[in-house]
Amino acid sequence: MKVLSCVVGLGLLVMLCGGDTSTDKSPTEKCELLHENKSERKILDELAPLLNKNFSVMKKENEESYTYVFQFCGDADGVPGAGVVQINDKTKAKTIVGRYNSTKAIKGSDWVMLIYENGAKYNSHCNGANRKAIVMISCDRSTDTGPLDVVLEDRERVECFYLFEMDTNIVCPVIESKLSAGSIILIVGVCLVAAYLIGGFLYQRLIVGAKGMDQIPHYAFWAEIGNLAADGCDFVCRSKNREEPNAYRGVGSEPADEEPEERDDHLLPM
Structure with missing residues (x-):
């Protein structure tokens, strides 16, 4: 009896542990690829938001009018197996243009080409080949x-x-926002300065009880820095009056002071 109980218990344990052995099913499993592969299946899964929706358009050809209905991985206009169906607006006859059990998917940078093959055969065109629908889905x-x-x-x-x-x-491709190292450093610097100013202001006002300009953290230090910067700018950038150097004066460049003329007329004999 003990052996039987152990066997039964082991069987129940195996059933409980291995009861959910099924793998996650793809939401687009109804679409059967002509050649099943992971890359095309991934493309179809990205289009999952289009599931269970009919998209229709009417087009006139000569004197006839047709309505085309497209459904992604579903029965277009309720026609079993039809991914795209053509409806004659006059006779209401429905023709399968492409089937979702014969699907191909091709992906570009911002587009997907969905191909449904094995539609109804042509009567007098294309050598009686099967119709094929190509749906170009763009960003x-x-x-x-x-x-x-x-x-x-x-x-x-x-x-x-x-x-x-x-x-x-x-x-549409996902737009990734990338910040350069300089941008990150600038953002971090701005945040640190903002935290310093706000925190210092609150401390000076609420804890120290400062008023006016004294609420600025380390106001005396920043004022001194400003004065020193102003002095440096004044020294480097501003021009000052300077004594002009003595210019070289050449001979005869300026008239010399004339000495008074000595008159000796009184020495001449009368």
């Missing part, structure tokens, strides 16, 4: 999810496709 920081737009339907190639565009801030 626009001013909008959460912009409207869907039809760019073109290329039916002149072997691999025909429909091209759509949509803007959203989901694919």
Whole structure:
């Protein structure tokens, strides 16, 4: 009985400890990649905010009008398996343009290209190939999810496709703010000076009871520093009157004082 109890207890312990063996599921698991890989799955996961939302646009072609509905990793307009569906506004017929079980994802610096393949076959175009939808999702920081737009339907190639565009801030790169070492030192210095002035002011006013200019911390010291700085500036920057040096005077440069003329007329015989 003791052995049986131990076995039962061990089994319960294993069930409790290993009961949650499932791994975290991707929110975009409904989107099946043509070639499953981590990089494309990561791109799809970044678009998770677009889940469970229908985006539609109407376009007129000649005399006919079509409405295109796109849903990320979901049934567009409720059509099972359809990532993009085309609706004839007159007959209400629905054509699958691309399926989310045949997905490709390509990422750029500020855009994501989502490709849904294996849509309905063309009747008389593209050699009966399957339709393919390409949704170009571009960065626009001013909008959460912009409207869907039809760019073109290329039916002149072997691999025909429909091209759509949509803007959203989901694919925008994160703006990193980087501070240089000089900026960090300047910010720290300003904070220290502010803390010194505010703390010193409060101490002088509340503890010492100072009034007026004496509330400035170490006012006498800073006043002396200011006076010394002013004296230095006065000495270096300001010009003062100086005695002019004696200039060299050349001979005859200035007339010499004339001595009084001695008259000897009285010595002449009369």
